[in-house]
Amino acid sequence: MPFQPMLGGMVATQSDVEPTPFRDLDVTRSDSSLRRFLHGLPGVDQVGAEQRAAALGTRSIKTSAKAFALDLAISMVDLTTLEGQDTPGKVRTLAAKAMRPDPSDATCPATAAVCVYPDMVATAKEALGSSGVKVAAVATAFPSGRAAMDIKLADTRDAVEAGADEIDMVIDRGAFLAGRYLEIYEEIAQVREACRRENGESAHLKVILETGELQTYDNVRRASWLGMLAGGHFIKTSTGKVQPAATLPVTLIMLEAVRDFREATGTMIGVKPAGGIRTAKDAIKFLVTVNEVAGPDWLDPDWFRFGASTLLNDLLMQRMKMKTGRYSGPDYVTVD
Amino acid sequence: MTTSADPRATFDYAPAPESRAIVDIKPSYGLFINGEFVDGHGKAFKTVNPASEEVLAEIAEADDNDVDLAVKAARRAHRGWSRMPGAERAKYLYRIARIIAERSRELAVLESIDNGKPIRESRDVDVPIVSAHFFYYAGWADKLKYAGYGEQSLGVAAQVIPWNFPLLMLAWKIAPALACGNTVVLKPAETTPLTALLFAEICQQADLPPGVVNIVTGAGGTGQALVGHPDVDKVAFTGSTEVGKAIARTVAGTDKRVTLELGGKAANIVFDDAPLDQAVEGIVNGIFFNQGHVCCAGSRLLVQESVADDVLHRLKRRMATLRVGDPLDKNTDIGAINSAEQLARIRELSAVGDAEGAERWSPPCDLPSHGYWFPPTIFTGVNQAHRIAREEIFGPVLSVLTFRTPAEAVQKANNSPYGLSAGVWTDKGSRILQIANQLRAGVVWANTFNKFDPTSPFGGYKESGYGREGGRHGLEAYLK
């Protein structure tokens, strides 16, 4: 009897291993093929990435450029409340602020969206009416993502049915760190399906990576690609419930990812840093990074958002300073 | 390609100029000898702002007699300075370090005006390292017995420095010399004397004993007189390899000790498994930092053929975001070429690159109508035989070559009379160590480039010179 190699405990016969040329092996076929692809992406040197971000942070944005950046930043804010103590009243106030951030100045742009829990979507939708300000809902057992799949999908469908324009989902970081990439891919794809409305349209899906739990920039890059491959419209840094949240270097890595993804596939994906961006100065650093890393195409609320709450008031105070030439104070912006 | 339908205005950065008001440039400057500013007896010359060609000041030229006076002053001062307890010398150096930090903005602005380098670099790189360098060597002054090079100073050091990092090179020369008990006569470059003369004021402000630091301005002739002066014990030079060789010949047969920090043509090696985005930053920093006026510039990119197209694509995209212009604008990445002469040299060698058949590329960029400017440039299709792969251009011009295997990368990298620095980019640790071992260069930056620190020795192999500046090793040149 001829020698027969042992393959995984099975006896291989000649007919079992008949070679055929393989082409177009789908990278999303299995955990191992996803792993090969994601781990084949160029690595990220932490020190170099952080120094690049720090250098971008030294750009000096003054006068007309600053005025432009402040208005742009306001228009990119997903004005957010994600607290256990949220009430319909709170959400309505937030919606009013989103539509007219500066009641004294009609030229002040509205924010991009308000971002709430699914149970507040209907309230927010009603308050925002036809203003054009979108409603984003966090779903899929936000913020930990620790629930059964059917519950996550039900969570998503509830929000969509209540009128959410955008769904901010969380990935299962445990699965990611355990290397179960395919599971995350399938999860994102299913949530994306759950975003469909009966009329054939679909809520936009933002995929929250929770980069503070992924720890390394290599992981951030891989998770970004995973989110994009699975069909997310946006990749988003954080829930805001884990520190560190949206740092400039993490956002830099994600902007590199969407830039490279567009070059590879022709598909443009948005980026949303969320959590921890509190000052206009910080926001402008992010916009500089968008401009110089992903490119000016992303300088648009359709492609870049800030998930924030207190940021808006600082943007407004800086905006008043630009208009009036004097420093403003907290009493001159609305408190929510 | 999916793009936004909204024809939104682009994010144009408005001018963000650093104020010049902080510097007070005098109409004319003398020599700094024995603690005082005195007239020079050579033919005075002008220093200009290379970004505008505006004349900044008239500078005295030291003739042979002036140089002799400076050396004599340094000799007289050496007696007291070398016998002063190290702890006391240290305090003067700490004072200088502190004053530099306090006057850092003034020094940075003046450096950018006289040299043409972006304020971002003079503010964030040059001047902070200058202060740190004095701070570092101050601490050595009373600890020399632990350094392993003896404790006795050499005497009078003749120091000649270049125009690319005027104040930083001054610090690299003066700080260790003084810490070890030597006194110095320093000649700054003809085109960039202003920060050295402001440093002279700082010496006065620090009450440094007269004659410990003397600064003589002038061109090559002044430098020759200084280096050739029979009563100097030590010559330290940073500049071109050609002049370095001339100095080595001048001091032949004397007892003068010499250190030379000269030219380079560093290979920056990018392997296919490199962290590509950081590698691109490293390539950009390696060749466009300080307009490429850097002896350790990564002027030869050696990229593995399998990723060459990808790397070049990323590099060009990145280069398109570089901002060339007013050195005092806080957003400027690439400033002015230091002089008309240097600009001519860059143009000449670039023309040679064209003639040799290499392909030139620069991003679209509007250059100012006055001053000396050269756009960030890469040449592809370069091979080892091309002059632009062998000669130091000393400008923002990168030669791109490819390789196939690690052995070929090392062979090409080492195939140069120079050996100052090198870069290697790969995510594989063992490869880093092997390549770093095999590169014949005094500084190897692995997964980074153009990093400098007072504690880190710097200097070259082969025709890049001898001796090390920085760190404990930097003391060796000033002790016996």
Add this chain to the structure above:
Amino acid sequence: MTRADVRKTYKLYIGGAFPRSESGHSYVVEDAKGKFLANAALASRKDARDAVVAARGAFGGWSGRTAYNRGQVVYRIAELMEDRRPQFLEALSSSEGLTSRQATAALDAAVDRLVWYAGWADKLTQVVGNANPVAGPFFNLSTPEPTGVVAVLAPQQSSLLGLVSVVAPVIVTGNTCVVVSSFARPLPAVTFSEVLATSDVPGGVVNILTGDATTVGPWLASHMDVNAIDLVGLAGSPELAAELEVAAADNLKRVHRAPAAEPDWALEPELDAMTRYLETKTVWHPIGV
């Protein structure tokens, strides 16, 4: 009837072999009293050239050895010298006119010197290298590396202890060398080359040219593939030494200048006998995850 001697013409030692001078020239070596001792090959500029090629060829392998191994190889030279004591003593007595006691002292010192240097091979890096605490997230290490091919104009007076004292520091640190022996006293150098040939020192690491440093030296000083030169063999000839230093500037060789007079080789060497042929390489690497 006394037996006629078989007179020997000593040859050069290049690349581990013993060629005659390509020029065909040899010269008469006399003892300290002016009596004929032997004929020695008179090295020419082309021999110097060949020796540099051999030294360059050996550099990669030798410098790539582990420090421990280089130490052992140098120690083995000392062992083999012990084996040839009578031959060395004979050569020393005749060449330098030493008494038997003096010759023994010189030989002992030479052997001991090799042992001393052998021990440095795996310690020098620890003594002269540094981990540098840079102000940033970088690993930064400075280590010594051999400069390359060193031309050594060996002392004219001290033909064995002096020779060993200038060759050992060069090779123990990983350099390779081309040595021009004492002109008038080449025999100990020749015997030394015979030791090297039977030792574990790879061919080309040490190349020994018998001949005149004043004629071969300038070719080595100007040779563009030589990285450093020791001019100690020109002690007392300041003009010629200065000329060679000028020539050495063509490729910025590291130059060890000639002293006014030959030093006392019996003194314990200083560290810089080795470090002058070393480069310091500083490697940076980011520290991150």
